[in-house]
Amino acid sequence: MQKHDQDYIKRKNRDTVFHLIKNHAPVSRAQLARMTGMSPTTVSRIVAELDEQGYVLESESVTSGVGRKAAWLTLNRAMVLTIGIELDKTRFRIGIMDLDGELVVLKEYERIPTETPEATVMHIQRTLDQLFDEEKIDPAKVIGVGVGIPGIIDHRSGVVILSAQLGWHHVPAAALFHEHLGYETVIDNELKARALAEHVKGRAIHSRKTALIRFGSGVGSALIIEGEIYRGENNSAGEIGHTVIDPMGTTCECGKVGCLQTYIAEGALLKEASKYSSITNLPELFEASRSGHVWAEQIVRKAMVYMGVTINNILCMYNPDSIILSGDIVEKFHEVRTFMDEGELHAMIWEPLLHSFDIHYSSLEVEGVVLGSGMLAQKKFFRVTH
Amino acid sequence: MQKHDQDYIKRKNRDTVFHLIKNHAPVSRAQLARMTGMSPTTVSRIVAELDEQGYVLESESVTSGVGRKAAWLTLNRAMVLTIGIELDKTRFRIGIMDLDGELVVLKEYERIPTETPEATVMHIQRTLDQLFDEEKIDPAKVIGVGVGIPGIIDHRSGVVILSAQLGWHHVPAAALFHEHLGYETVIDNELKARALAEHVKGRAIHSRKTALIRFGSGVGSALIIEGEIYRGENNSAGEIGHTVIDPMGTTCECGKVGCLQTYIAEGALLKEASKYSSITNLPELFEASRSGHVWAEQIVRKAMVYMGVTINNILCMYNPDSIILSGDIVEKFHEVRTFMDEGELHAMIWEPLLHSFDIHYSSLEVEGVVLGSGMLAQKKFFRVTH
Secondary structure, three states: OOHHHHHHHHHHHHHHHHHHHHHHOOEEHHHHHHHHOEOHHHHHHHHHHHHHOOOEEEEEEEOOOOOOEEEEEEEOHHHOEEEEEEEOOOEEEEEEEOOOOOEEEEEEEEOOOOOOHHHHHHHHHHHHHHHHHHHOOOHHHEEEEEEEEOOEEEOOOOEEEEEOOOOEEEEOHHHHHHHHHOOOEEEEEHHHHHHHHHHHHOOOOOOOEEEEEEEOOOEEEEEEEOOEEEOOOOOOOOOHHHOEOOOOOOEOOOOOEOEOHHHHOHHHHHHHHHOOOOOOOHHHHHHHHHOOOHHHHHHHHHHHHHHHHHHHHHHHHHOOOEEEEEOHHHHHOHHHHHHHHOOOOHHHOOHHHOOOOEEEEOOOOOOHHHHHHHHHHHHHHOOOOO | OOHHHHHHHHHHHHHHHHHHHHHHOOEOHHHHHHHHOEOHHHHHHHHHHHHHOOOEEEEEEEOOOOOOEEEEEEEOHHHOEEEEEEEOOOEEEEEEEOOOOOEEEEEEEEOOOOOOHHHHHHHHHHHHHHHHHHHOOOHHHEEEEEEEEOOEEEOOOOEEEEEOOOOEEEEOHHHHHHHHHOOOEEEEEHHHHHHHHHHHHOOOOOOOEEEEEEEOOOEEEEEEEOOEEEOOOOOOOOOHHHOEOOOOOOEOOOOOEOEOHHHHOHHHHHHHHHOOOOOOOHHHHHHHHHOOOHHHHHHHHHHHHHHHHHHHHHHHHHOOOEEEEEOHHHHHOHHHHHHHHOOOOHHHOOHHHOOOOEEEEOOOOOOHHHHHHHHHHHHHHOOOOO
C-alpha cells in the first residue's frame, strides 16, 4: 500500500475515534472498536495518542454485566481552547473559543492601516498576552490560532498571496503568527471562515449545501458542502465578483472588463451616485431614494436587480439548499429584504430552482470570521492535514 | 451510536475493502486487516459478503515465510458487466462495459422523437436482447444499467423531472427500465455522466477538480470533485447556461431575461446569422466567416468572446485545476482552438487564476455519456446508497 493511502487511513481512523468520543462520551475502548470495526489494537493506539496530548479523560467504573473494570473515555473539553482572529485594514478582532465553538471572549482593536505584517502580528501578540491576563486564561490550553484575512490566501502554505485591503503581497502570515504567538496557526480567506461559522453556528446549521453571499466593498461567495469548505484548487472558488457580466462593460479594479462587482459593489454604487449628488455612503443613498430622488431610486433599484442576478447565478452554479446573505446593504436597508422576500426576486430565478432553497440573513455579523477562523484552527489540530 | 452512523461506517468499510482488493490484488484477509486497521472479523464479514455475490475469487497458496496457507483474494472481473445508455431525441446508444470501464460493445440506434417513454424503453429492451445474442454476452453477468438523459433528472428517485429534448415530464424512467430490462437502473443528467467519464477515462484523469463545459443547443457544465460528481441539492449544479449576463437582454427559452445561453447556444448564433444569410448550420457560419463576410466574422468573434466569459466564470466559481471543453463548436472549428490556446482567452481570465488550470478538449465525444452512465450503475451497485 502506498504511503499516501496509509496516512489517509490513519488520519480517517483518528478522526473517527475523536468524533465518536466527542459525540458518544462516555464510551469504552471496546465500544469504540465495535462502533468502528477497527481492531482493539488500532483503537488503543489512537486513544493513547489523544490521551498523551491531554485531550481524553479516563474514568474507571465497574460494568454491570460481568463485573470487569472498563475505562470510560470522555474528551477533556476545558483543555481545548482556540483563538480566532479577524484581520482587516483598520481593525482586528480576537476571540477565544472552547471545543464546542462557544466564544469565551471577543474583543475588537484598531489597526494602523500602513503598519507592516510583522508590526501587526507583534501588536496582536501584545494584545493577546494582555487578554490572557485580564480574562485569567491559561495560555497552555490554547491548541492553535486561526486568522481570517480578506484576499487570496493559500491556506495550505499559510501565505497571503494578495490582500488589497491589508496591502499584503506574498506574506508568510501563518509562519509570522506561529513565530510570535507560539501557536500553530492556520490562515484563510475571511469569507470562507465566515461561511463555515454560519453553517455550524448560524442559521443554516441543517443545510447540506450552503452558499454565503456577501455584498460589500466587493461581492464574494463561499460554498460549504456537507460541512466542509469548498475551496477549489487555489482556495479561490466563489469569486463571483469577478464573473463577467458584460464583456463590453466597465473596467474592474482587477483589470478585466464587465465584472459583476462593477455593478454592485458599494464603491460602484456610490460612484454612480456621485454623478448626481455629493453623498458618500449607503445610508445617504437609501435616504435620497426614500425621499423620492429618481436618480437614487434607480441606483437602488439597479443594485437590487444585480443582487438578484447574483443569487440566481449562485443557484445555477452551486444549487445550494440554503443561501445566506450578508453585508451592510442586506442587513441595514429594509428595501433589500422586501425585494428578496416579496416576490420580486422570484421572477429572476431560473424556474426549476425556484423552490429549491431557503434564504437566510447572516446572524453572525460581528463574530462570524473570528468563530470560523477558530473552528479552522480546531480542525487543523485534530487532523494530520486538511 | 445512531443507525445512520452504523450504516455509514459499514458502507465505508465495504467500499474500502472492495477498492483495496481491486487495486492491490492478490491480497490476503490479514493484509486487508493490516492495511485498513479493521479487525479480522470485520474484514472476513465483508469479504464473505462480496464472495457470496460472486465478485471475489479466492486462490490458496503457501506463503514463503512460515508455510501457512493463506487465501489470496482477487476481484472476479469477468463477472461484472454494466450497461450504459445515452438517450436523446432522435437516437440512443447502448454500451456494455466491464469492471475496468472498458467498452465490450457500443452501438447506436435511431429513436422516433414522438414515441412514449414506455415505447422507448421497450425498444431498448428488444435491442438489448438482440445485442446479447449477437455479442454472445451472458445477461446474468450484468449488474445494472445506467442511463444518461438530457434535462433535469432526479437521480435519487429515478425520475426525469423535465427533458425538453425527449418531451418527458415527471417520467419515472428508472422504474420503467427496471421493469422492462430486469436490472437495477440508475438515471442521471447526461452531462454529469459525461463529466464522470471524462474524468475517469479521458484527458483529466489526474485532476482533482474537473469542470466540463459543453457548448451545443444550450450551454452546460459539470463539476467533478475528487472523483465524485458535484450535484447540488437538486442535481442541477452547473447550469451555467441560465446564469444571467444581462438583466435587460434577450428573453431565454426558460422565460428569464439575459441568460448566458441566449448569447452562445448554437440556435442563438444561427438565429443571429439568419438576419444576414440563409445559412442553417455551424459549418456554413464558419465558412462564411472564413470567406470574409463581416457579419459572420462578428458572430463567430462574439461567440468566442462569450465562450471566454463562460470559461472565466467557471474558473471564478469552481476554481478547477482542469477544464474540459466539449461540443461541436469546440471540436470542429480550428478558430475556436486558436482563440483558446493562443492568448486571446488569457486576457479574459481573472488574473489570479490565470495559471491555475489546464484546458483539455473532450476525447470521449461518442462514448462519453454511455461510459459515464455505466460507471454510475457500477457505483450504485457497490454502495448501499450514493
